[in-house]
Amino acid sequence: MNYFKTGLLLAAMTALFGAVGFLIGGESGMLIALALAAAMNLFAYWNSDRMVLSMYGAREVDAQTAPEFYGLVQQLAQRAGLPMPRVYVIDNDQPNAFATGRNPENAAVAATTGLLHSLSREEIAGVMAHELGHVKNRDTLIMTLTATLAGAIGMLANFAMFFGGRSSDGNRGGLGIIGSLAVMILAPVAAMLVQMAISRSREYAADKAGAEISGNPQALASALQRISGTVERVPNPQAEGNPATAHMFIINPLNGSGVDSLFSTHPSTENRVAALMQMSSQMTGGMPRRQAAYAAAASPMPVRPAGTSSGTGSVPSSGRARRFSPWGKR
Numbered sequence: 001m002n003y004f005k006t007g008l009l010l011a012a013m014t015a016l017f018g019a020v021g022f023l024i025g026g027e028s029g030m031l032i033a034l035a036l037a038a039a040m041n042l043f044a045y046w047n048s049d050r051m052v053l054s055m056y057g058a059r060e061v062d063a064q065t066a067p068e069f070y071g072l073v074q075q076l077a078q079r080a081g082l083p084m085p086r087v088y089v090i091d092n093d094q095p096n097a098f099a100t101g102r103n104p105e106n107a108a109v110a111a112t113t114g115l116l117h118s119l120s121r122e123e124i125a126g127v128m129a130h131e132l133g134h135v136k137n138r139d140t141l142i143m144t145l146t147a148t149l150a151g152a153i154g155m156l157a158n159f160a161m162f163f164g165g166r167s168s169d170g171n172r173g174g175l176g177i178i179g180s181l182a183v184m185i186l187a188p189v190a191a192m193l194v195q196m197a198i199s200r201s202r203e204y205a206a207d208k209a210g211a212e213i214s215g216n217p218q219a220l221a222s223a224l225q226r227i228s229g230t231v232e233r234v235p236n237p238q239a240e241g242n243p244a245t246a247h248m249f250i251i252n253p254l255n256g257s258g259v260d261s262l263f264s265t266h267p268s269t270e271n272r273v274a275a276l277m278q279m280s281s282q283m284t285g286g287m288p289r290r291q292a293a294y295a296a297a298a299s300p301m302p303v304r305p306a307g308t309s310s311g312t313g314s315v316p317s318s319g320r321a322r323r324f325s326p327w328g329k330r
Contacts, residue, residue: 049100058088098248099131126220133209217280228269
């Protein structure tokens with residue numbers, strides 16, 4: 001159902017783009033608009049991951065520079081049946097994470113130092129499993145395309161004032177000044193609503209996939225609560241300067257919005273936690289076996305105190321949260 005809804009929303013986004021082009025320039029305008037959209041999507045397909053990672057100053061790490069964090073992602077990727085993604089760390093005090101890349105073979109996951117230093121090992125595993133869920137579901141490509149189309153629609157709508165809806169034969173169309181202003185205002189808003197609806201739909205799917213990969217829905221639920229509570233207090237300057245990328249993070253980095261509204265890039269944390277807890281109750285019969293298997297797979301990775309504050313939110317019911325530093329000695 002989520003894929004069906006996403007397909008419909010992407011079709012609506014494409015139709016909106018063509019409609020704006022048609023209103024501005026008739027049939028020729030529509031063809032030009034669709035050609036522009038195809039070119040922008042092709043560029044985004046090949047370059048979006050590098051652009052986003054560079055935008056946030058992410059630095060790539062490996063088994064030597066961040067053995068615990070890299071090893072955790074490696075184990076989760078194996079459990080998910082995914083190729084090993086590139087792993088990045090962002091120097092930012094706000095706990096958060098995102099995934100990018102055009103497909104599982106060219107994926108990258110990134111986490112902030114705030115996340116690595118304030119969450120427990122089980123919670124970090126839940127967060128990174130969520131991001132791998134995005135990779136497995138190919139959400140990274142979907143969200144890149146919708147963000148590109150939404151931006152292109154906004155840019156195209158700005159042309160309405162200059163061209164006033166001229167038709168293909170050069171005559172002025174029926175838009176007029178008022179119609180042109182309406183296109184300028186309403187088209188970007190409509191595109192933003194579609195983009196956000198797709199984002200909210202994919203977050204629920206990634207939560208479910210992340211809980212299945214980590215085998216611990218409660219730890220992911222706890223991580224969402226901790227991150228949501230901290231985002232309201234700890235700013236993310238890079239995200240504030242690039243709000244179009246907010247939908248990529250596990251929790252909206254711009255604010256701590258707590259409602260499922262039309263203008264929210266993410267579902268409410270309460271709704272996500274409730275869904276994960278329901279999933280946990282459904283897995284109760286197999287949970288001990290799953291958690292034991294996960295603990296056994298993760299046991300080669302030592303857990304060290306990070307020496308930082310524990311953040312806010314509840315701890316997983318599976319046990320007391322433990323802190324660790326992905327860098328070893330600090």
